[in-house]
Every structure is written in C-alpha cells, then in structure tokens.
Amino acid sequence: MTREEQIAEALVELADTLVVDYDVVDFMHALVNRSTELLGGDAAGLILSDKRGQLQVMAASTHEVELLELFEVNNDAGPCLQCLRTGRPVMDIDAGPEVSESGTVAAQGGVEHGRDRLGEWPRFTAKRRAAGYRAVYALPLRLREEVIGALNLFSTSAIPLSERDLRLAQALADVATIGLLQERAIRERQVLAEQLQRALNTRIVIEQAKGVLAERTGLGMDQAFAAMRSYARSNHHRLTEVAERVIDNTLPVGELVH
Amino acid sequence: MSPSQRVLDVVESLLESDGFPVPPSVRLCEAVTAALPVTGVALSLMVPTGSAGLVAATDDRARAIEELQFSLGVGPSLVASRSGRPVLEPDLARLTSARWPGFLPAVLDRGVRAVFAFPLQVGAIRVGVLDLYRDSPGDLPDEALADALDFADVATMLLLDLQGQNPDDPQLPDRLEAAVHRPEVHQATGMVMVQAQVGLQEAFLLLRARAYADNRSVLDVAIDVVGRRLRLDGEP
Numbered sequence: 001m002t003r004e005e006q007i008a009e010a011l012v013e014l015a016d017t018l019v020v021d022y023d024v025v026d027f028m029h030a031l032v033n034r035s036t037e038l039l040g041g042d043a044a045g046l047i048l049s050d051k052r053g054q055l056q057v058m059a060a061s062t063h064e065v066e067l068l069e070l071f072e073v074n075n076d077a078g079p080c081l082q083c084l085r086t087g088r089p090v091m092d093i094d095a096g097p098e099v100s101e102s103g104t105v106a107a108q109g110g111v112e113h114g115r116d117r118l119g120e121w122p123r124f125t126a127k128r129r130a131a132g133y134r135a136v137y138a139l140p141l142r143l144r145e146e147v148i149g150a151l152n153l154f155s156t157s158a159i160p161l162s163e164r165d166l167r168l169a170q171a172l173a174d175v176a177t178i179g180l181l182q183e184r185a186i187r188e189r190q191v192l193a194e195q196l197q198r199a200l201n202t203r204i205v206i207e208q209a210k211g212v213l214a215e216r217t218g219l220g221m222d223q224a225f226a227a228m229r230s231y232a233r234s235n236h237h238r239l240t241e242v243a244e245r246v247i248d249n250t251l252p253v254g255e256l257v258h
Numbered sequence: 259m260s261p262s263q264r265v266l267d268v269v270e271s272l273l274e275s276d277g278f279p280v281p282p283s284v285r286l287c288e289a290v291t292a293a294l295p296v297t298g299v300a301l302s303l304m305v306p307t308g309s310a311g312l313v314a315a316t317d318d319r320a321r322a323i324e325e326l327q328f329s330l331g332v333g334p335s336l337v338a339s340r341s342g343r344p345v346l347e348p349d350l351a352r353l354t355s356a357r358w359p360g361f362l363p364a365v366l367d368r369g370v371r372a373v374f375a376f377p378l379q380v381g382a383i384r385v386g387v388l389d390l391y392r393d394s395p396g397d398l399p400d401e402a403l404a405d406a407l408d409f410a411d412v413a414t415m416l417l418l419d420l421q422g423q424n425p426d427d428p429q430l431p432d433r434l435e436a437a438v439h440r441p442e443v444h445q446a447t448g449m450v451m452v453q454a455q456v457g458l459q460e461a462f463l464l465l466r467a468r469a470y471a472d473n474r475s476v477l478d479v480a481i482d483v484v485g486r487r488l489r490l491d492g493e494p
Contacts, residue, residue: 204380211452
C-alpha cells in the first residue's frame with residue numbers, strides 16, 4: 001500500500017468512528033494505532049485533560065508507553081506535559097549518546113530553545129531511553145484557545161520527523177480534538193436537557209407557592225412573589241427553596257410578610 | 259411548544275380505549291415503547307414519604323428493574339424523582355461501579371445498556387416516575403427526548419387521574435396544555451390547598467374535578483379562583 005493509500009485509509013477509519021455509532025474509546029485507540037503506523041513510530045499515546053484540568057492517560061498502544069505517560073502525569077514533568085501547558089508541539093529526541101535535544105518544535109521542524117522552554121526533564125528522558133525509545137513528539141489537541149490534551153508519538157529511532165510528517169501528525173491530533181469535543185458536546189447536551197427540565201418544573205413550584213402565600217395573606221400574586229424573593233435575598237436562600245418551604249408550611253408567613 | 263403528532267396520537271388512543279382488557283397505564287407504556295427508540299418502559303407511583311409502587315411495565319425485565327430500585331433504594335428513577343430532573347444515562351456500561359451500587363451490575367446483567375428516567379411532577383406535586391430502558395447504548399435524539407417529556411406529562415395526568423378516580427375524563431389534551439403552561443392553574447392549586455386544607459396534589463385534583471363537574475376547562479376555573487370569584491374549600 002502506498003503512503004497515500006495508508007493515509008486515506010486511516011482518515012476513513014477515523015471519520016467512520018466519529019459518525020457511525022460513535023464510541024470515544026474506540027476512536028482514541030484507532031487514533032493512537034493509526035498515528036503509529038503512519039508516522040513510522042513505534043508507539044503512541046493520548047493524554048487528556050478532563051473538565052477540571054486533571055490529566056488522564058486515555059490510550060496507549062503499548063504498555064511501556066502507558067507507563068511513561070503515567071510517569072509524566074504523576075511527576076508533573078515531561079514533553080507531553082509541556083505540550084499541554086504551552087499548546088505547542090514539543091519533542092525530546094536523542095541527538096547522540098547521552099545527549100538529547102528537547103524543547104518546543106518550531107514550524108520548520110527544528111527545535112526551538114529559548115524563553116518558552118520550560119527545561120529538560122532528565123528523569124523522564126532516562127525512563128524513555130530505558131524503555132528503548134529514542135524520540136518522543138507531543139502534539140497538542142487544541143481548538144482555538146483550549147488545549148484538551150496531547151497526542152504522543154514514541155520512536156525507537158532518533159530520526160526527527162519531517163516537516164510533512166509533523167503536519168500530518170498535527171492533522172491527526174486535530175481530528176482527535178474534534179472527535180473528543182463532540183463527545184463532550186453530547187454529554188453537555190444531556191446535562192442541559194436535565195437542567196432545563198428541572199428549571200421548568202421549578203417555575204411551577206414558584207407559581208404554586210405564590211398561590212399558597214396569596215391565600216394565606218390576602219396579597220396579590222405579584223406581591224406574594226416579591227415577598228418570597230426579598231426573603232430569599234436577605235437570607236441568602238435559593239428562591240426555589242423558599243417556595244418549597246412556603247408550600248410545605250415550614251416557613252412561617254410572618255417571616256415573609258411583615 | 260405543543261406535543262408532536264406522535265404524542266397526540268397516543269393520547270387519542272388512550273382516550274378511545276375503555277380500559278378493558280388493558281388498563282390505560284399499560285397502554286401508555288406500550289405506546290411509548292413503540293413510539294420511541296427504547297426497548298422497555300415502566301411507570302411507577304411515588305409518594306412523598308418515599309415509598310413507591312410499580313403501576314405498569316411493558317415486560318418482566320422492566321418490572322424487575324423498577325422493583326430492584328425500590329428495594330435497594332438506589333437508582334436513576336429515585337434520583338429523578340427526588341431531584342425533580344430527568345436522569346439520562348445513555349451508556350450504563352461506562353459508569354463507575356460506585357454509582358448505584360447493587361443496582362448497576364444487576365441491570366447490566368439483564369442486558370440493559372441505557373436508561374432515561376423522567377420524574378412525573380407538577381411543580382411540588384411529585385407523583386411518580388416514567389422509566390425508559392434500552393438494551394443498547396446511545397442517547398435519545400432531540401425529537402425523541404421532546405416526545406419523552408410530553409409522554410411524561412401524559413403519564414403524570416394519568417397517575418393523578420387514577421388517584422382522583424376520573425377515568426373517563428375527556429379533557430386530557432386540554433389538561434396537558436393547561437396544566438403545564440399556564441401559571442394561573444398552579445397559583446390556583448396553591449390557593450385551593452389553603453382553602454380546602456389539603457395537600458397540593460389533592461388541591462390539584464379538586465380543581466380538575468370542579469372543571470369536569472362544571473364542564474369547563476381547568477384554566478377557566480383556575481382564573482376564577484385566582485380572581486377570587488370562586489373558592490374551592492372542599493365544601494359541596
């Protein structure tokens with residue numbers, strides 16, 4: 001199979017998992033495996049940041065990669081972590097025996113050393129060498145300003161990725177980002193539906209409470225509402241809670257209406 | 259937003275049946291299963307004290323799952339009922355086992371992969387829950403979710419009817435609209451609760467019973483109550 005055919009096949013597979021019976025776990029594994037294949041790497045992994053900013057190792061094509069990624073997460077240091085923080089591609093590659101080049105990857109594929117380099121991570125580098133990997137590339141999963149994770153490519157050879165391959169790697173990372181954000185959007189839609197229904201029902205509770213209070217005090221509906229709202233505000237209670245207590249008669253009318 | 263034709267057709271068929279040999283609660287569950295992408299439906303009554311009872315279910319598996327929740331005291335239906343919001347779980351296999359201990363493994367064992375629980379309520383009147391089950395994971399598409407919410411309203415009215423013993427009430431479509439969408443109905447409910455010195459649910463039933471007896475819409479009666487032209491204090 002030519003490289004073009006390989007790429008096409010990979011994209012078709014990834015697109016399929018996005019549309020037909022979408023399953024985010026399948027998608028992540030497909031992404032990791034295809035990345036390895038296409039980029040001549042030996043392994044790949046995916047680290048994601050959940051909504052609260054906690055990092056999770058979501059997929060890894062080998063056990064060693066999983067351990068390396070976990071090591072990074074647990075020690076808060078490594079190329080993948082730096083990628084996540086900066087939103088830029090990062091590499092850590094053996095330039096010779098006992099020497100490594102590491103830092104943010106510049107547009108031309110070279111390594112940028114400079115102000116935004118957060119420093120090397122010797123313990124990680126030692127571990128990845130021990131595992132037989134001579135190079136790591138971390139590509140950011142980002143959409144506009146949000147960086148939600150990193151796609152990490154591990155290679156047993158120290159040949160740097162060509163510019164073309166870097167672009168392809170980033171394209172795969174971009175596909176991953178879209179797929180994952182779709183998953184979040186679906187999840188958020190559910191939460192939204194649930195909350196919307198609760199809000200609609202809460203409005204009814206408030207109307208019922210207005211009726212109860214109006215009958216007990218002789219006030220009009222608007223005045224009854226104003227009394228509840230004013231009480232809620234001064235006492236730092238939620239309006240819904242006040243309404244519920246009016247209905248079950250656990251809030252003395254005298255406290256609401258003076 | 260008015261109910262879809264799918265929902266209206268179901269309501270129509272419920273009104274046409276005379277309750278024999280299949281009670282309307284069962285017919286509703288069966289109709290929901292047919293109309294929505296789900297494999298089983300159950301309808302349960304829940305009273306504020308916490309106890310609950312199954313009213314109808316489409317199959318033994320749905321029945322068993324409902325009863326399991328009641329006996330364990332955990333599960334999506336209970337959360338839905340207590341919190342007043344639907345609980346939509348499109349992929350049960352992905353939940354951690356700490357969620358709903360005892361219930362989750364048992365339900366997965368029975369081949370259920372998704373559950374959508376809808377509280378049956380009118381404001382602070384909590385009547386029960388309508389549970390939709392599916393043997394494959396996946397969420398409810400928007401249209402199906404909208405229909406499910408309307409079916410939940412129908413189920414609410416049905417359960418209130420069963421308790422108020424108004425089985426032949428032809429006003430169901432009206433009440434579907436009026437009960438949910440007009441503030442006067444809810445305000446009147448609150449007022450009648452105080453006037454008749456009864457619970458909120460009973461107050462609602464009194465309102466509807468008066469509408470039925472006078473052959474008027476619930477909304478019209480409610481407007482009179484709110485306008486203080488009519489008192490429903492339970493006296494004949």
